[in-house]
Amino acid sequence: MSAAPTPPLPPPTPSPMDAPSGGEDRFKLRGWHVALVASLIGLFLLFYQGLWGDPSAIPTVLIGTPAPTFSGPTVVDGSTFDLSQYRGKVVMVNFWASWCQECRLEHENLLALYNQFRTNPDFVMVGINYQDKLEDARQYLSVYGSPFQQVRDLKGTISIDYGVYGVPETFIIDKQGVIRHKEVGPIVGPDYNLLTERIIPTLLQSPGPSAS
DSSP, X not given: OOOOOOOOOOOOOOOTTTSOOXXXXXXXXXXXXXXXXXXXXXXXXXXXXXXXXXXXXXXXXXXXXBOOOOEEEXXXXXXXXXXXXXXXXXXXXXXXXTTXXXXXXXXXXXXXXXXHHTTOTTEEEEEEEOSOOHHHHHHHHHXXXXXXXXXXXXXXXXXXXXXXXXXXXXXXEOTTSBEEEEXXXXXXXXXXXXXXXIIHHHHHHSOOOOOO
């Protein structure tokens, strides 16, 4: 004869230690707030660095990549400039604006640089007018002069494609259509010497794109 089944034990009474602690909830909530605030501060610092920090300290991801193609009307007469027409040449792209003081500082050197290489058929120089009024840009060029073409960035897409933070900024594109150098700030002093004595001459001596 089997023994009678043992009646089930009553469920244990919860202990006060097992109950959720309001203090723990507040601690978790405070921790979540701290993490959110820290993230916002980090984003603010990155934004501040991009606007007011030294943009030359921000590495460009475009070096060694194909240069974004672009086309647009020229400042002087509205004729179309198309970068793709200059594949196989060393192209210097300079972003500038009439309201930019540092652009005025470098302008004489830009003219000297152009005059140094203008007789080389493999060299092309183009300016990109950045966030400017057409009449102001034309007045600027009439005062300071420009023997090379200047293109209007009407919708800002050229500047965006090249990751421009401000002006002046300059890019050197090789004969293969690849960005090989970037200058942030005015081309003066050692930066000017680097371009005219090493970078541009070296790229001009390099072979052009192979025939497909």
